[in-house]
Amino acid sequence: MEATIGMGRGVVHIEESECWYLQGAAVKRIGILTAGGDCPGLNAVIRVVGKAAHQGGLEVVGVEDGYLGLCEGRMRVLGPEDLSGILTRGGTILGSNNKTDPAACRVREGDRVVVKDLRDEIVARCRDMGIEVMVVIGGDGTMAGAASLCQRGLPIVGVPKTIDNDLWSTDITFGHDTAVTTAAEALDKVHDTASAHHRVLVVELMGRHAGWIALSAGVASGADVILIPEIPFRMEAVAEKCLQRNAHGKRFTVISVGEGAIPVGGQEFVDRVDPDSPDPIRLGGVGRFVAQEVERLTGLEARSIVLGHVQRGGTPTPRDRMLATEFGHHAFELLQAGQWNRLVVQREGRTGSVPIEEVAGKVRTVPVDHPLIRAARGIGTSFGD
């Protein structure tokens, strides 16, 4: 069934799928939750969804701590006072959690922790509470959970978020611009020390299996070497670049490396395994490896830093606030139009939606012929290949 929704600037319905309608009845009560890793702009989405809902006479129930709160029934009604003054705040007023899968939830029973499928319980609880549609703000793991809840009968509208910008079917997610800004600032700062001390400075950036943050921040701050998961690197090539720069009188090198970057023939560097998490691998360590190998191969002094969760925090950039607001409002339009079980996306600057199940569990990596990669190569930046 085709539906036309309140069309803002450049809003387009990207792909139609089955729609459910409330058979003429207007939605009265909605839920909202934030799940997965936090990211700047979550509060901006909560704010716009909540305010638009209040304006339309709907009640909004906030779920605490993502799917964990949904499994445990921790929810509260959000009033206008909850939505005020949060546009510029990082984190999420609802709390989040990246360890809970509604289909395999770890719950305590006496002394034991048991794994249970709580999806039917969740759907029943939402029905009991009169929640007709749930707005789920999250990344790929969260959307996999959302798809499985849709299947059990909980109508959902998804809003994509992640600093990693790796969500399938959308060109951009809010939070990414803020993370890139933070990462570029860090690269700019280490540039000073690298130059003053004639060192090689390696900055390890987040992004999981996609190199969007390392690439964008690296290009933005003019890193000399950029290492991303999509282009396996050779240490010999990285070392060669550092030595070449020295030979040309540039006695320092700045290296931007994505945490998922892989040496040719090697594997991703794993920092820890979190068995409680649906995606248990936490990457880390490649920056240190690169710095140590540079020292060994070149004799130059090298240091590495891991920027870590600094990239997830802070005030969202104006661009992220605008994107989060546009996405959140589009989600509200979808839920009002009965276009459920869809995820808000943006492609080529146009906001629309796709079926949630189309996105679940997929990763959008950087194409190796991306214009930023071509531009960087064009000015001599090394990708270690």
Ligand code: F6P
């Ligand atoms: O997906 C966001 C992200 O920050 C990744 O870039 C990073 O690999 C991961 O989450 C870190 O997860 P955690 O907060 O569990 O350490």
